[in-house]
Amino acid sequence: MGYICKTCGNKFSILEKRFRCDCGSPLDLEIDTFFSKKDLQKRGESIWRYREAYGLPADLLPVSLGEGRSPLLKRSIKGDDVLVKLDFLQPSGSFKDRGASVSISLANYIGVDRAVEDSSGNAGAAVSAYSAAAGIACTVFVPDYTPDGKLTQIRLYNANVVKVPGKRQDAHHAAMAAARTSFYASHIWSPVFVQGLASSAFEIWEQLGGRVPNMVIVPVGSGGYLEGLYQGFTLLKNAGYTRSIPQIIGVQALNCAPIHEAFQRGMDSFADVESSQTIAEGISVQQPARSKSVLECIRASKGFTIGVSEQEILEAVRTLFTMGIFAEPTSASVLAGWFKLEPKQRKDAVLLLTGSGLKQTKKLAELFPE
């Protein structure tokens, strides 16, 4: 149990308020406990039913808002069966609550009273919500061009919103600077946050009656969810609960596809790509910090990447709405990706719908005028 740096081999206690190695590299978690199937019979329904899988102290009290246990629906789309996980049905409206619950629980355990984050999107909302639940003061750094409407949820959770002039990266640097005296509850840097996302793999395995699907398809921006899923399925395999792990397929919008490009070209880390605006704004990340690890996970699972156009995303959003599923465009990218697979290839796939359409009602009204 603890942090390990894969670059220089350094190890640290998770009781330290750190988010990276002294060498500057991201940290990984060492997990040496796992839940037993018997444990699960008597546990509640939140992600904390899998608590041994997060590498946390046994006496930690979870900061929980009931996250996890999102529905997994079997649907037939254009004649093919597919499994759709409504993972946006979470307390703050996105899958990020899985990670925020675990990382803020640790922060709370080690006595943090101030947390910082940089995100004007789903991660900012999630970290603000769990900080509020824990009674931790939260500051969220955002680029100064962020529209106020996008910040309402974060602000109402009582977070302090700081607008930073410049680019997205400048907000990140401001958060890093503030992290010297606060806890950096980063959805990108924190390995504990990523570990919380692994809970989704455990749920899929349970919801399918103790088996894993042939493939899972997930939107990729920074790639944290993809890593978390790989980690989760790998832990299930290591525990002997499944013999194989699913192919993990990462979907990016072609308008901003540094990982998709890197995968196509056989590169080890993100490709230097031109990017333009995409309606899948949750995955519009031009220089993903953990791209090396993300690409490793894709390859290790025998997965691949798919790039989707704006038009394909729009059609997929529309398809979801007509199924009664109100997801945001970023989520719909996975359905757009699934459509591009050969019917034979796309059997027994789980699509992860990551964010709620209710966060973007106004934008959706514009995208689909009357």
Added chain:
Amino acid sequence: MGYICKTCGNKFSILEKRFRCDCGSPLDLEIDTFFSKKDLQKRGESIWRYREAYGLPADLLPVSLGEGRSPLLKRSIKGDDVLVKLDFLQPSGSFKDRGASVSISLANYIGVDRAVEDSSGNAGAAVSAYSAAAGIACTVFVPDYTPDGKLTQIRLYNANVVKVPGKRQDAHHAAMAAARTSFYASHIWSPVFVQGLASSAFEIWEQLGGRVPNMVIVPVGSGGYLEGLYQGFTLLKNAGYTRSIPQIIGVQALNCAPIHEAFQRGMDSFADVESSQTIAEGISVQQPARSKSVLECIRASKGFTIGVSEQEILEAVRTLFTMGIFAEPTSASVLAGWFKLEPKQRKDAVLLLTGSGLKQTKKLAELFPE
């Protein structure tokens, strides 16, 4: 199994496409089956795990989007323990999905291909979502003064939105007229819809490990949720799964409190009250159609009503946000009501938070300016 009219005693098959008795009264459901505790062990997590409780044919295929199983959180607020059910974490963003899933499942079973509803709020979204999921064409009648932004979700679910000139009541009459040739999936008139809401009582009982709380506090507009909860707890008692039922407390905004007034004055049906705008718009119903039954349920449970001011609702919304819970003002009215009870009186209460704050982000930004 079937519909019964408590006014004239008439009985009808649930296979009939009707929403009221020939005498004009609302119908009730006769339930003669119930789930066994053993059944529950092998069932999925949606409201359909309790399917015998809805009085539907055994071979009915549910139209489900994974509704139900909302988190029940134990919290301490101002020194007192309270249970908070995040019942807005549903596919379309409100508790109404429980009712819509059951009523649209029946509509689908009896071969309905067109459904109508009148609501620009949570019920309209829920019925549109489940109609989309079932492939049923849905028309929603709304007053012509309804802002377009409020209709986006309904419209995107592919429902046909018809704006009716005049008052709210005129939209209702238009729906009733259309119901002559379509199925009226009314959240107010359909006893099957109300029966779906009973699922929440079963969940609370299960989530508390097989017991019922001392009281449940629920917002009351038309009062369908209150009736459904009473019905659910009563079925649990009749089955011998609990010895008593909770006190059921209905909360109304003082700005529109026809049932609260009626209860205070010992009346049998809603009081004729002045009403003014309230931020709890989901419970702003001046002439609730089922008020007689709602008042009966409150009295039979030894419950009562509470009226709350706009200021009290605002404070309660703020309190929820600072706990990391993003509910809409209507939901927060129950916390406002709980605050008004004596500390002794409010022990072991479940607060039902019925609608998501994400549906009203813009309005919330205005209510709580920076």
